[in-house]
Amino acid sequence: MADLILHPGDRVIMVSGASRGIGAAIARALLSDGYRLSLASRNPDTIDELFGHAPPERLMVTYFDAQELKSAEQWVEGTISRYGRIDGLVNNAGILRNVGFNSGDEKDLNDLWAINVKAPFWLTKLCLPHLRKAGNGRVINIASTDGKRFRHGGSVGYTMSKHALIALTHAARIEGWDDGVRATALCPGAVDTDLLAGIQNTAPVAERLQPDTLAGLVSMVLGLPNTASVAELPVNTRLESYI
Numbered sequence: 001m002a003d004l005i006l007h008p009g010d011r012v013i014m015v016s017g018a019s020r021g022i023g024a025a026i027a028r029a030l031l032s033d034g035y036r037l038s039l040a041s042r043n044p045d046t047i048d049e050l051f052g053h054a055p056p057e058r059l060m061v062t063y064f065d066a067q068e069l070k071s072a073e074q075w076v077e078g079t080i081s082r083y084g085r086i087d088g089l090v091n092n093a094g095i096l097r098n099v100g101f102n103s104g105d106e107k108d109l110n111d112l113w114a115i116n117v118k119a120p121f122w123l124t125k126l127c128l129p130h131l132r133k134a135g136n137g138r139v140i141n142i143a144s145t146d147g148k149r150f151r152h153g154g155s156v157g158y159t160m161s162k163h164a165l166i167a168l169t170h171a172a173r174i175e176g177w178d179d180g181v182r183a184t185a186l187c188p189g190a191v192d193t194d195l196l197a198g199i200q201n202t203a204p205v206a207e208r209l210q211p212d213t214l215a216g217l218v219s220m221v222l223g224l225p226n227t228a229s230v231a232e233l234p235v236n237t238r239l240e241s242y243i
């Protein structure tokens, strides 16, 4: 099948956690590429403050709490009633809690699982029919190098959640392949955002990735044709074998 031509202005992309950090950088890059965006987090007012200058016909902002299945349903339904289509889903919203064999508790582990894994699962499930219809749907999951290996001193709970998110990415890629859906797990090392505030045992600030660098990669992956599938995209800040 000849590749469909991907015009950003015709495509609607959903980005979770667009209020700050990597998600805000992704939203900024995709807005400048010309996409129509559906942005969400628990703080829609913050997103409005960041992107209120955008052309109104290319911007939708919604309340979304990754811990509530209902709000995932409402976000997807709202996007369809606003734009009539969904071409891409960027599962970016995520949290880091220190859950190890001697730290953290059941609530921390449940929160990691609900926000980092279950919400991307539900959003992917809800979006898949629309992504299939598009013929060139895209799912980009912001995983982590912690989804590729366990790093000494890392959070066991966070690492488990990011491994699961990569598994979800591969499942979506296989499930949607015949209908042109391509899924990518973007796996960054340490990024200079709020997420790492107060976290020990991570790269010093000067050696961290910048959110804009990752936003550029998301923009690049979204623009690839169906014949160029990137299943995983690790981006490391330090020297490690294979990642």
Ligand SMILES: NC(=O)c1ccc[n+]([C@@H]2O[C@H](COP(=O)([O-])OP(=O)(O)OC[C@H]3O[C@@H](n4cnc5c(N)ncnc54)[C@H](OP(=O)(O)O)[C@@H]3O)[C@@H](O)[C@H]2O)c1
Pocket: 016, 017, 018, 019, 020, 021, 022, 023, 040, 041, 042, 043, 046, 064, 065, 066, 067, 091, 092, 093, 094, 095, 096, 115, 142, 143, 144, 145, 187, 188, 189, 190, 191, 192, 193, 194, 195, 196
């Ligand atoms: N920073 C790093 O070093 C790093 C490295 C690898 C991967 N990642 C991943 O990259 C993604 C973005 O992280 P970041 O560094 O940009 O973190 P951040 O600056 O802490 O931002 C996290 C984003 O997720 C949203 N979020 C958190 N809990 C939510 C919930 N319950 N419902 C809806 N949205 C929620 C936040 O929005 P509200 O608070 O407005 O709801 C915020 O927009 C995460 O999945 C993270 O695991 C980060």
